[in-house]
Amino acid sequence: MKITPLLLNLALSPLLLSCGTETEPVAPAEILRPVRTLEVEPTVTKATREFPAVVDAASSANLSFRVSGIVNEMLFKEGEKVKKGEVIAKLDQTDARIELKSSQASYETARSNFQRGKKLVGPGHISQSDFDKLNAQYATAEAQLAATRQSLNYTVLHASFDGRIARRFVERHEEVTPQTQIVTLQDISTLTIQINVPESIMLRTRKKTQVHSYFVKFDAIAEQRFPLKLKEAAISADEENQTYEVTFTMPRVKGYTILPGISAVVVIETESSAEDNGAIFHVPASSVLEDMQGRYVYVVEALAESDTNPETSKSGVGVIQRRTITTGELDARGLLISSGLKQGDHVLTAGMSQAQPDMKVRWNPGTKP
Structure with a gap:
């Protein structure tokens, strides 16, 4: 059989085409392993402490007369309410x-003599020294009149604030002196509660990282406690027992008669997300690894390009890093x-056995405990 040039060209053309159009190999796409992570938050530690306490009034005063005398009137009984300025008791x-009448008369005489002398000293009918004596007598009489008026006012005992008569110490017809207690007036619209806190606990309560809640409970009111507000805390310790006095306030509780002197228990609850050396965390025990260098975990850190990569923007791309840790209980x-x-x-x-530092992974950073 005779092979023509046309047939030869047709037979060789595929070989020639294959030799002239070789394609370059395509690199396989990087496959990122998906991983699961846990975003850690500081662990909140709670502690509750209880302290014995005694209820007291927000304001309390022992009222006394400022002059001596015989008690003529006692206008309120124990437990009764009084308003500021109301008369509580009177002396005879x-x-x-x-x-007062005697002082008034002396004052009128001295004033009259002073006015007459004032007219006579100018023309020289009396000497300047005589006029000075009249002036001094007038001033003395005026002061004496003011003093006797004040003494009369002091025979009336007024309430210094709104409150209740907690105690009555005297009755009518008793003789009293300026040092004699007449009544105890207390404002119990707000109550105060004091506790003594040891030095070791006081140091912890001053940490800014702690959140405190204060409550009070009473034996007679079962399974109930009432919120307190911190009023003040002493900055110097008691010399005898080395404790600090802390004072709380609480409003009146409707439906209960809580009076000064009642025993109570103050409950202090603390919440802290930090210890002395920094924040603490809790992680699954299975996520903690250990080798010759000690215990560690793998953390995933986001890559900057993952924020703009449309193919990974949903799940994100991160890189694994090793963190050496100190563990507890x-x-x-x-x-x-x-x-x-x-x-x-x-x-x-998960997948820690296949992880290694600087390894890129696909992850969802939104998972929290």
Whole structure:
């Protein structure tokens, strides 16, 4: 058979085409392993302490007369309400009124002599020294009149604030002196409660990282407690027992008669997300690894390009890093981590055996405990 040039060209053309159009190999796309992480938050630690306490009035005063005398009137009984300025008790005013009349007469005489002398000293009918004596007598009489008026006012005892008569110490017809207590007036619209806190606890209560809640409970009111407000805390310790006095306030409780002197228990609840050396965390025990260098976890950190990559913007791309940690006790919350982590770290919780530092992974950073 004779092969023509046309047939030869047709037979060789596929070989020639294959030799002239070789394609370059395509690199396989990088496959990112999806991982699960846990975003850590500081662990909140709670503590409750109780302190014995006694209820007291927000304001309390022992009222006394400022002059001596015989009690003529006692206008309120124990437990009764009084308003500021109301008369609580009166002394017999007979002697005080007599003294006032005498002082008034002496004042009128001295004033008259002073006015007459004032007219005579100018023309020289009396000497300047005589006029000065009249002036001094007038001033003395005026002061004496003011004093006797004040003494008369002091025979009336007024309430210094709104409150209740807690105690009555005297009755009518009793003789009293300025030091004699007449009544105890208390304002119990707001109650105060004091406790003594040891030095070791006082140091902890001053930590800014702690949140405190204060309550009070009473034996006679079962299964109930009432919120307190911190009023003040002493900054110097009691010399005898080395404790600090802390005072709380509470409003009146409707439906209950809580009076000064009643025993109580103050409950202080603290919540803290930090210890002395920093924040603490809890992670699953299975996420903690250990080798010759110690215990560690893997954390996933976001890559900057993952924010703009449309193919990975949903799940994100991150890189694995190793973190050396210090661990504590294991409890229901997980294994305590006292150092090596910070708030917001994303700890790898699965596939740790296949992980290694600087390895890129696909992840969802939204998972929280």
